[in-house]
Each structure stands twice: as structure tokens, then as C-alpha cells.
Amino acid sequence: MGRSEELSDFQRGTVVGCHLCKKSVREISALLNLPRSTVSSVILKWKRGGITTALPRSGRPHKLKEEDRQVLEQIAVEKCLPSVDALTSEFQSASGADVSSRTVRRELHEMGFRGRVSTYNKPAGREKAEKKQAAASQDEAQVDVSRLDLRVGRIITAQQLPETDSLYMVKVDVGEASPRTVVSEQVKFVPVDQMQNRMVVLLCNLKPAKMTGVVSQAMVMCASSPDRVEILDPPSGAAPGDRVTFQGFPGEPDKQLNPKKKVWEQVQSDLHTDSQCVATYKGAAFEVVGKGVCKAQTMSNSEIK
Numbered sequence: 001m002g003r004s005e006e007l008s009d010f011q012r013g014t015v016v017g018c019h020l021c022k023k024s025v026r027e028i029s030a031l032l033n034l035p036r037s038t039v040s041s042v043i044l045k046w047k048r049g050g051i052t053t054a055l056p057r058s059g060r061p062h063k064l065k066e067e068d069r070q071v072l073e074q075i076a077v078e079k080c081l082p083s084v085d086a087l088t089s090e091f092q093s094a095s096g097a098d099v100s101s102r103t104v105r106r107e108l109h110e111m112g113f114r115g116r117v118s119t120y121n122k123p124a125g126r127e128k129a130e131k132k133q134a135a136a137s138q139d140e141a142q143v144d145v146s147r148l149d150l151r152v153g154r155i156i157t158a159q160q161l162p163e164t165d166s167l168y169m170v171k172v173d174v175g176e177a178s179p180r181t182v183v184s185e186q187v188k189f190v191p192v193d194q195m196q197n198r199m200v201v202l203l204c205n206l207k208p209a210k211m212t213g214v215v216s217q218a219m220v221m222c223a224s225s226p227d228r229v230e231i232l233d234p235p236s237g238a239a240p241g242d243r244v245t246f247q248g249f250p251g252e253p254d255k256q257l258n259p260k261k262k263v264w265e266q267v268q269s270d271l272h273t274d275s276q277c278v279a280t281y282k283g284a285a286f287e288v289v290g291k292g293v294c295k296a297q298t299m300s301n302s303e304i305k
Contacts, residue, residue, distance in 0.1 A: 007034075007038065007042070011032070011034075012042050014032060015028055015032065015034070015039055015042040015043065016042065016043065016046045018031065018032070019043050019046070025039050025040055025043070064097060064099065064103075064107055068091075068095045068097050069107060069111070071091065071094055071095045072091050072095070072104065072107060072108070072111075073111055075087060075090050075091055075094060076108060076111075076113060084101045084104060084105050084108075085101050087101075087104060087108075088100070088101040088104045091104060142251070143261075143263055143266045143267065144249050144251065144267065144281075145246050145249050145267050145270075145271075145281040145282075145284075146245075146246065146249040146250060146251030146252065146253065147251065147253055147254050147257070147263050147267070148203055148205065148253055148257075148263075148264070148267060149203065149204040149205035149253035149254070150201055150202070150203055150204070150221070150243070150244035150253075150286070151174050151175070151201075151202050151204050151240075151241055151242065151243055151244060152174075152199065152200075152201060152202070152234045152238040152239065152240055152241065152242040152244065152288060153172040153173060153174040153180075153199070153200050153201070153202040153218075153240055153241075154172065154173045154197065154198070154199055154200070154240045155170050155171070155172050155195055155196065155197065155198045155199075155200060156170075156171045156172065156173055156179055156197070157170065157171045157196070158170040158171075158192055158195035158196055159192070160187055160192060161183070161212055161214065163212075164187075164212055165187065165188075166185050166187045166188055167183055167184070167185055167187060167211065167212060168183070168184050168185075168186055168187055168192070168195060169181065169182075169183055169214055170182050170183075170184060170195060170220070172200065172202060172218065172220075173240040174202055174204060174218070174240055174241055175239070175240045175241015175242075176241070180202070180204070180217040180218050181214065181215065181216065181217055182202070182216050182217060182218045182219065182220060183211040183212070183214050183216040184219070184220045185229075186220070186222070186229060186231065188229075189228065189229040189230075190229070190231060198231065199233065199234050199238065200220050200221070200231055200232065200233075200234070201220075201221040201232045201234055201244055201279070201286065201294050202218045202219065202220060202221065203218055203219040203221060203264075204217075204218045205253055205254055205255065205256050205257050206218065206219055206256075206257055206264065207256055207257065207258075207259055221279070221294075221304060221305075222296075222304065222305065223273050223277075223279070223296035223299040223302040223303070223304055224299075224302060224303050224304065224305050225299065225302055225303070228299060228302075230296045230297050230298065230299045232279050232286070232294045232295065232296055232304070233294060233295055233296070233297065234288060234291075234294050235288050235291045235292025235293060235294065236291070236292065237291045237292070238288045238291050238292075242288045242291070243288070243289075244286050244287065244288060244294060245287055245288075245289060246281050246284040246285070246286070246287065247284050247285070247287065248284050249281070249284060267281070268304070268305055270282050271303070271304035271305065272301065272302065272303060272304060273295070273296050273299055273300055273301060273302045273304065274300065274301065275300050275301060276295075276300065277295045277296045277297070277298065277299060277300045278293050278294070278295050279293070279294045279295060279296065279304055
């Protein structure tokens with residue numbers, strides 16, 4: 001029987017009772033479905049001292065209570081004591097808990113403290129935990145259009161992908177060291193000559209995705225309906241790399257949108273052109289500060305994607 005399967009006092013008493021009724025170890029084992037070694041051990045303890053209850057085990061003490069763990073963590077961070085023994089003594093005085101330095105060391109290790117006790121005010125484990133918490137906070141940040149990295153771009157070249165009837169592969173200057181490769185679905189709606197040297201609005205922080213063997217690094221923003229698509233036009237005077245922003249939504253874009261968080265999908269449902277064909281998010285225009293707003297050519301009150 002394993003350590004986790006300790007006999008109850010009732011079971012121990014039953015073993016002794018069977019022994020007093022002249023049952024053999026083999027018979028008791030078969031009757032109670034217990035290992036012979038366990039039966040023998042219970043009978044031996046009873047013979048030596050009349051004991052039928054389980055004796056307390058030696059070994060690791062129980063973990064600290066949560067309130068004591070908080071006290072220990074505070075002392076470790078604030079006191080910068082020279083050793084575990086010194087920290088244990090301080091903790092015992094503060095909490096009244098009777099624990100060994102070994103237990104204290106184990107508890108600190110489980111909290112994420114590493115290295116020398118005197119450096120516990122800046123433990124490596126804690127720094128990692130703080131970074132992880134910061135990343136989680138960004139993921140849980142408010143979802144709105146400010147998390148999209150929308151920029152003005154200029155299409156340098158455009159060509160239809162071989163063996164497709166709807167996809168262009170375009171190279172777009174967005175003010176970076178090299179142009180981005182983008183796969184876009186405008187072949188059925190925009191002639192290739194109208195794609196060349198065209199100014200566009202580009203969503204730049206989607207996770208790159210492979211489409212028909214080509215890695216697409218952004219998305220061309222368009223007004224869209226089931227039978228029509230119009231590429232959004234930036235304002236006159238906008239230059240590649242100019243940010244598209246929204247009044248009332250001042251946050252900074254994510255470095256890259258996490259597909260699992262569905263940020264783009266949540267924001268996209270509120271992107272539309274208004275009655276004047278101006279691209280908007282919840283009524284706030286796609287704006288290049290100091291230069292104007294982004295618009296579709298003719299499609300008003302339409303979805304943007």
C-alpha cells in the first residue's frame with residue numbers, strides 16, 4: 001500500500017480484531033483486501049504498545065499558510081538579509097510560525113526567488129514574472145482601432161498571381177527600408193494598370209500569412225460589398241509611412257496582432273464608410289493628421305475590410 005493510502009483507525013482496529021479471533025496474516029489479508037506487509041505491521045505495533053492509530057509521519061512540514069507566505073515575501077523583498085538563516089529568524093519573529101530555514105528556502109523558491117538572499121529585492125524569477133504579466137496586460141488591453149497599425153503606402157508594382165483569378169501580388173512602400181509584399185484580392189474589381197503607383201491605406205501589424213505560396217505582410221484596406229470593392233484613398237499630400245489615426249482613440253498599435261485574441265475581427269465590425277464615403281471607426285474618420293481623411297471613391301455606408 002502506498003504512502004497516500006494510509007489505513008483508517010477503523011481498519012487498523014479490524015485487523016487487530018481479526019488477529020484476536022485467531023485469524024492468520026494470510027487470512028486477514030485476503031478478508032480485508034490488504035497487503036500482508038500492512039497487516040503484519042499493524043499487528044506488530046499493537047503487540048508492542050497496544051497502538052491501533054496511525055503515528056504522525058516525519059518528513060517535510062506542511063506549507064505555510066497564505067498569510068504567512070505574504071509576510072515571508074515582504075521580508076525577503078524589503079529586508080535584503082544576508083542569509084536564509086537570518087531571513088528565517090526575522091520571519092519567525094514577525095509571524096510566530098515555527099519553521100526551519102529549509103522550509104523557508106523551499107517556499108521562497110516556489111515564489112520565484114532565486115540566487116543570493118541579499119539580492120531578493122530584485123530576483124530574476126520576479127523580473128520574468130513581471131514581464132509575463134506586462135505581456136498579458138497588453139493582450140487584455142481595451143480592444144479598439146488604436147491597436148491597428150494603419151499606414152499610408154504606395155504600390156510600386158502589381159501583378160496577378162499565376163494560376164489564380166482573383167489575387168494580385170503587390171510591392172508596397174510604407175516608409176520602411178524595403179517594400180512589403182502584399183497579396184490582395186482586387187483582380188476582379190480593379191484593373192492592374194490602376195494598381196500601379198497607387199496610394200493606399202495598409203494594415204501593417206497582422207501576422208504574416210502565406211497565400212498561394214507567397215507570404216503576405218500586410219492588408220490593403222477597401223470599402224467592400226458582395227459585388228463591389230473600392231480601395232481606400234489616403235488624403236492628397238499623404239506620404240508612405242504616414243500614420244492613420246482616429247480622434248478619441250489615442251492608444252498605440254500592437255507590434256503584431258495576436259490572432260488568438262481576435263482583435264482585428266472585433267474592430268473590423270465597426271469599420272464603415274459614412275454617407276460622404278469617408279472611412280470611419282465608430283464615427284471617427286480615418287485621418288492623416290494635418291493632411292485630411294481617407295475615403296472611398298463612390299461607396300458610401302459600406303463595410304471596410
